[in-house]
Amino acid sequence: MITNTELEYKGNLYPNHIVEFTQDTDKLYFTTENGVVLQITILRGSLVRFRYATNYNFEPDFSYAIDPDSTMGYSKLDVVENNSEYIISTARLSILVDKKTLRTQISDIEGNIINEDELGFHWEENYEYGGNTVKMSKISQIGESFFGMGDKAMHSNLKGKKVENWVTDQFAFAKEQDPLYKAIPFYIGLNKGKAYGIFFDNSFKTSFDFSQERRNITSFWADGGELNYYFIFGPDMSRVVSSYSNLTGTPELPPMWALGFHQSKWSYYPESNVKEVASEFRNRKIPCDAIYLDIDYMDGFRCFTWDKNHFPDPKRMIQELEQDGFKTVIMIDPGIKVDRDYWVYNEALENDYFCKRGDGPLMHGKVWPGECNFPDFTNPAVREWWAELYKEFMSELGVHAVWNDMNEPAVMEVPTKTAPLDTRHNYDGYPCTHRKAHNVYGMQMVRATYEGVKKYVYPKRPFVITRAAFAGTQRYASTWTGDNVATWEHLWIANVQMQRMCLSGYSFVGSDIGGFAEQPDGELFVRWIQLGIFHPFCRVHSSGDHGDQEPWSFGVEITDIVRKFIELRYQLLPYLYTMFYKYTKENRPMIQSLVYYDQEDTQTHFRTDEFIFGEKILVCPIQEPNAQGRRMYIPKGEWYDFWTHESVIGGKEKWVAAGLDKLPIFIKAGAIIPKYPIQQYVGEKKIEELLLEVYYKMGVEASEVYEDANNGYDYKKGRYALSNYKLTGKENSLTIQLFKDGSFETEYETIKLNLHGLPFQIESVMVDNEEIELESLILSGGNILRIDKNFTSLHLSGKE
Template sequence: MASPANRAPPHLHFLVLLFLLLSPSITAWKKDEFRNCNQTPFCKRARSRKPNTLPPLSVSDVSLSDGGLAARLISSDISRPLLLHLSVYHGGILRLKIDEDSSVDPPSRSRFQVPDVLLPDLNDRRLWLSRLSSSSPGFSSFYLADGFEAVLRHDPFELSVRRTGSGSDPTQDRILSLNSHGLFDFEQLRSKNDGEEWEERFRSHTDSRPYGPQSITLDVSFHDADFVYGIPEHASTSLALRPTRGPGVDDSEPYRLFNLDVFEYLHESPFGLYGSIPFMISHGERSTAGFFWLNSAEMQIDVLAPGWDDPESPDDRRIDTLWMSEAGVVDAFFLVGPGPKDVIQQYTSLTGTPSMPPEFAIAYHQCRWNYRDEEDVAAVDAGFDEHDIPYDVLWLDIEHTDGKRYFTWDPVLFPNPEEMQKKLAEKGRKMVTIVDPHIKRDDSFFLHKEATEKGYYVKDGSGRDYDGWCWSGSSSYPDILNPEIREWWSEKFSLQNYKGSTPTLYIWNDMNEPSVFNGPEVTMPRDTVHYGGIEHREVHNAYGYYFHMATANGLVKRGGGNVRPFVLSRAFFAGSQRYGAVWTGDNTADWDHLRVSVPMVLTLGLTGITFSGADVGGFFGNPEPELLVRWYQVGAYYPFFRGHAHHDTRRREPWLLGERNTALMREAIHTRYSLLPYYYTLFRETSVTGVPVMRPLWVEFPNDKETYNNADAFMIGSNLLIQGIYEEGQKSVSVYLPGKQSWYNLKTGVGYAGGMTHKFDVSEDCIPSFQRAGTIVPRRERFRRSSSQMVNDPYTLVIALNSSLAAEGELYVDDGKSYDFEQGAYIHRRFIFSNGKLTSSSIRPANVGEKKFSSDCVIERIIFLGLPHGAKRALIETENREADIEPGPLILRAGSSPTALVVRKPNLRIADDWTLKIL
């Protein structure tokens, strides 16, 4: 959703219009609306420091305590000691906590530690330290994981992780280190000195800062790293994080983590957008490592170019970073890998793997701000049927409500919401409505009245309910940090409370950064107060996370605890993957925003949030037909696939730009529907391992340096490689195909060698896509109105053989909607082709649960790529019968040429063990 002037709704009352008229004109992203580092005192102070110029910290009183290492940090510059604690967790995770020693000169309050993000069973996975090693004077070291140890230097303080067996020098062969440059700084809570000014001013806003400066700065070094990635959300065409300071770097801002409503954002900027995940991954030829700082205050992060500390002797064997946070504590995790998937799994073992979505949610969604009324909804729905284009979800933006009051319906435009949803549901389709956190301050509005009476709003500095401006005009915001208020909020989604809703209605949380039109930087003032006396500055980046959590839990409750929710959120934080999908916000209909969408979605996947996508076609502006078609062709591979547009744009449903463009967009959407079995299997994988559905090439090919900063191509799972087209009128494209195995073009079936770049002519009907040799991809090639109407359709297996004429793959199937799979109600098959035989076997683990899931679906077609054409017969050994085999097209579309061998109608049940032999 956009900012006020771009999104002024037609029925906004006079006071809101007056406020907008008196406000500065907002027509595009303006950097002067937002603070830069020099206007942010904690960032300016931290950035001005030189290495090793602060009074050094030293470690004292080292002991074993609470299963880990405990110590005190002291220096001449701090008034009370800092308490340090190190813990080790199963799987190669080191945790560092540093806070003030409140027993010495007790401060007026405790520093905020973010709750409800780490998984509750984390302590059950802690490894208890029984001894420390001090083989080198002035150091303490201990076992971390096979091949790794943690090393604490006492004076000056430094913490590092290194490979074991690297010699007696504890500083050798490190992969991660903290405070190697002496930049650790911890501003302690204290009393205000006479005449001291703590207030901060930006534009017309004043932050009272009643507790004064409380920032933390630390430097983290990634050794043996070629690149670093992560810390979303930023818009950049580079997948790797570019340096922000040092030799050869022009004047640049740090990467900012501060959730903001940034409309029409720039496509090349370190500026923070809608969500924040303070997690960075390094990668090089020797290893992959990660660093995660659990802190929800504003952060600024510098990536430092080699030579930043010593221009005469740059060290390009490591990447140094500087992390600056406005408040909170140090609660940091070092993840040792050693591979990319290991680091991602270690991170999601802390914050949770992505939830398993309902199956409809991974199909195509159609959205616009706004479908006008029930007649418009019916016409759009009919248009998809008329043009033979499947879709699963139709969305309604804020105009569907009664005067911008969420959980209501406009009585004139949407008088029969339940009947409207029922008509969609008859075709297997769902509806999504928007529910934002700003609640209209209207005494006749039941939600506002109840929240006011219960005292459930965030408070301003004087203790009154905070009053800000958003779509509904004067608004207040639930104090969603409070578990009681989250519980109250979740109850609002019951069918009894949300009048006009049905079980097929799902939810969209927008504006939950939170967006406040008249607030500083279009958000809530930092000195507003939450549950427990927590200032907004301390919890800001997690506000949308808690709102997302409460909404998702509300839909789970609505379904009696056994129906999977779908909730899309714009704001996010570490752990948001447990509650649903996110998208990249208010992008623009231009080629640069199409290109930037890929590294943005890839970065979200690396940091746990795999269920993400960008608005196909761009939210702002009117895409030319070629751009819209290319966007559909790329967007068909996003994990979250939604077309969306601003109300001032021309209508752009897929059939409105001429018959040829309609055909091309239909084909792109059909591609997604044909791959739904593969995508659903991948979502099952990510729900178990955390490894994302859409992956950078280097995650699959960690030793291939050509992949390390490739942001134009991407993997879908381990099996498919996709290359987008990002330029108008592009006639050819060069595609690097990694690895030693070959790749099969999914349009032609032709094989290409891996480990080299190939040039391809660009056609309008598809973008280059390839299946990796040695893999099997399940598909469905019959197209219905929606995914739920495909549930009983047969499958096709596409088998791409490697040089040994072998391949393998998986298929996961469950009921697509409930949590019964957690008790064993699913089918999970492994297909292996080797020595001329294709076998199907179950890969369900023992003791998975007592519930069962059955399916009569069969495999109706098996397509072989790379199988010698001498094959004549297909014998189903388990049933002693034959199936036809003959040359045929790779993808069953009009005009496809026979480039593969196809086994027709083997009719093998997906639930059974069987063997098929090629003769």
């Protein structure tokens, strides 16, 4: 290991030699002669926490990011001391702690170095604010790549980049612009086929340098707080992402309508405009589940109020929209208008719920209503009060969901775009300034919103959306990537942001389809819709300044193509719902970058365009105008072209034709893809039959279909249906076995199987070991069968 004899260099201070070691069960303490304490906590065999204190003093151990329900426990922990180091062994890792410098080195049990300190922990005293700027530098391996970090508007591989985490209202942000709306200080390192993750749990402004300033050095630092990070070992990227997702949490299942198509604009008002848009969707037979009301529904932009001129009877309007299959989603911002005649303002003032400046006065800032004060959402009492404010909207008026915007918090007419740094916060009993609370302010606002909405839409499930987020916010809300622009470049950015967010534990995410600022032409709108239907959150949203952006705004040809792809989204809802189930239960990202899918293939380390939707559908958006197709990379395995059903072997580039009405889509061989009939909204039709698209494979492939009542909490009492399909293909036969779990009874009684790529003509069919007459099962075309949903084994045989 590198040695360091200097205790101070360029203003930085360093630990010196270890003088004491103690152990308290899973916690190991290493104390240096100059007062640095390293606490190493073994959480699991592959998950280790590192905390550093200076002056012998740890800060209170509190985190908004960590899920209190995360899984902990290990099977092995040994510590051995020799002349130069301590060696900590778990079932998966070996950690060396250098006695002279406190530097660490982490290896797998085969002895491969996975992660190694360079300068290691060092710090610089902050004379302006107090405390320390805390720093860590690591040795980057040659060829190492880096991924994650949330919604950065840059290439998915962060090698050579420097990024910052400070949630910022970045209207019309550009490619490479940083920081943006979210702070997720988590990255994945990948080298020589082995992946690891580092989560820097610090809510101050944090920075990461991935070998930009110094070629083979990766470093991260924070403006205050502790050097407190979690090391997660793979070696598969999937295990890293799963462990991080378990550590910071995943959401509960949303109502299925939240996965439908949503339409939004700044703003739909008055009521007649809302009704007109809703009517157009139904008249044109374009599926849609939700209409959004932006800030103009309010009385003078006062939260929790209605403009009675534009919306004279919101309860009636919401009921009428619901009768036509539309859920109503309303926006709530954090800024509360300074107005002595405004009940929300008065309640907050009387209860001392607003944020204050360093010397005591209330923190003021201009937002849409004008002069505003801002609730301190890091105060539990404020969150409880805020949650109760939703009672009238949800319980009495029937609002279905809430959208929190401007919660960075965004403040107008100031250079910083946000609250002053001396603004004080409760921070759940650990008082601090805005320097520490800024990155979690929006998270705690949407947490309070989530708790209120959940309470008052019960027994149905909540659906909440946020713009600002910190690591762990995914437990409370879906999100979108903020105020983008109607350009082809932003279509590329949106694609990369979705993949990066999913790798960063935050899968329920989408972009403003078509762009928020400026106006797309019909071609760009179509291409964005084609991408957006394969994002977990699917919503068109625009500023409205430059014209309309509804599906029918660009002429008949465009409308027909948009309808076709939105209908595909609705057909794939059971597949998407199953993806969400696996995200919540198994911590699997809903979108997989190719590097996640096959980290062994170095070609995937630099692919930004292609992604896997769920685990079985490969998608590659068209991101240039006038394109009739594109070259794309097909990853390992066998894939079927969605449109032509031709099979292709992966591991190579391929030209794929894709006129304006097509998108390159491929289905993994062996996949069983569930489909529902096209509906205009979730729940419009009784599902009388489940269609399974079955893609032949020589070999074995597993697929799952998860179903429940699509809303409510009965699924938590076992009332769900999880169908596990095992497909086994041989030269002259195909077998599908079905294993069921759960007590939910689906509406449909039969399953229709559409078989693709069979290398033989079906001659005999056996269902549950009983031969069945072909005529009774096989429908038109010869490769479509209908069978009872409760079969356990289907065996098809024939000859080539």
